Amino acid sequence: MAVTNEEISELFEDMASLLEMKGDVIFKIRAYQRAARTISQLPQSLELAVRQEQELKKIPGIGDAISKKIYEYVTTGHVAAYERLKADLPDGVLTLMNVPGIGPKTAMLIAKETGASTVEGVVKAIHQGRLQELPGLGERAAENILRHIHSLRTKDQRTPLGQALPIVERIIADLRERCPTLKKATPAGSVRRWQETVGDIDIMGTAQDPVQVIDALVDLPYVREVLVHGPKKASVVVDPGLQVDLRIVEDDSFGAMVQYFTGNQQHNVRLRDYANRMGLSLNEYGITNLKTGQIEKFADEEGFYDRLGLQMPPPEIRQGLWELDLAQKHALPRLVEQSDIRGDLHMHSDWSDGREPIEAMMEAASRFGHQYVALTDHSSGRGIANGLSDERLQSQIKILRTLEGFPVKILCGSEVDIRADGSLDYPDELLADLDVVVASVHSAMGQPVEKMTERIIKAMHNPHVTVIGHPTARLLGSRDPVEVDMEALLQAALETGTAMEINSSPERLDLKDTHVLRARELGVPLVISTDSHSSGYMDKLRFGVAVARRGWCEPKHIVNTMPLEEFMAFIKAPKSERIHIFAGRVD
């Protein structure tokens, strides 16, 4: 059975909770929590690392004891220390912690004193008045617990970035319109880090009249509920049900504040640890000299990091992994930017399921500033998407080859279905006429992992397949990714010279950030495409660029940053040679 990093991360998170219940040393507990959070965002599967006998201790926050436990879990399926802890404590204590407001201490107290081991048991204990009598708890606490039980912590209460970002932009625009004194305004938190989903929205600003801005937020027509309304801070819930926190701060502490609220938490923990060793203490107001007690303020983040002798890491890679080590050496990578992208290799016209004619798409691509663009309408297997028959594809190719009047170089392409058995929808002779072939899975998504992996790898071995489109076929919040051995796909991509797509569509973001980081490590060619179905969609490119940045990609890691001539040479070369061309770029 495959062991996922997520599973291992949860195990250590649980171990930390159990240790806290037992009243163990807080620093040991923190160590487990740190390890858990680091593991949840690692690019590479720990199972694989163990099997390849790699050194786990190189991972920050993982030392002797934890690496041994990882080894134990991967090889035996359980961790003895964890089982012992669980056996020592009342049943169900971990379940109780699913209620917001109930942490390890309270869970332990409730389980021990009331015997409740389920959420229902807690409700019963409250109705019987037994919970209220416990030391440290009272009527208010019981009321809060009851209220929170209705909004149980579940994993999927996060909002896709694609939905959150337009809301942020609208709020900032509306505040600007209503408050002339609003100076700076920027999102912080997971939005600024371009995380694929966000829990809430943080906005930081400076203004001559903070009250005016705070009041303006509270009065916005799409504010559904006001949670907090103070002179410098407000928290509201806006229409689709998303919490927005706005803070207005003094100009001179804006840098420290934005840094603090951008996180992520792991990054901040490591940064403050690092600062402590310099005799400095960090908080959201500035940098304090521990000896003199003097506080320095910072109007911008660059100054803040600079005071610590660090290069400022882009928000997307503030992950608490290795960014601070590189920042210290002033050796952070120059991450890819939207302006580096020279072409879009995945889009549809009204020949299949796009909404606009070819000409409109080409006009938009030209306006966007692309040097080249591939039209990739669906293949015949996508009946529902009005996929092109062999004959229609042939006539489309003819039209595209003679289309004139666009500054952008037009490439003939197709998004061809990878059928359930790994064969493709078009014969090889037809595929050979195309410049760019994006091969994607759109059907039989429930296949077991071995079959799905084999299926996609078979498509990679086709000499005409340029790119694998949205490799896991997930739809954020609505469709789980297909089960596939990503490591095997990436290895096959290397062997066959096939590129992997970063699909920029905000509901896909597929490959995802951690896959991209792994692909980058291995040297797999990556492509950032939009999968546009209308001309207005092309600017979704920024989402794909953000995923690439979260995967630490520089321009050289992305195939479609190549200028036209270089790109044409790349796709004209046989696949077996492409990986060498690409590697020459990366070295």
Added chain:
DNA sequence: GCCGTTTTCGGCCCGACTGTTTTCAGTCG
């Protein structure tokens, strides 16, 4: 349990909020 520009021992991020407390513990981000 982890880690090293002061340390292989002795430190370990920081503050806000809440509800329960008369000075703090627990939870959260």
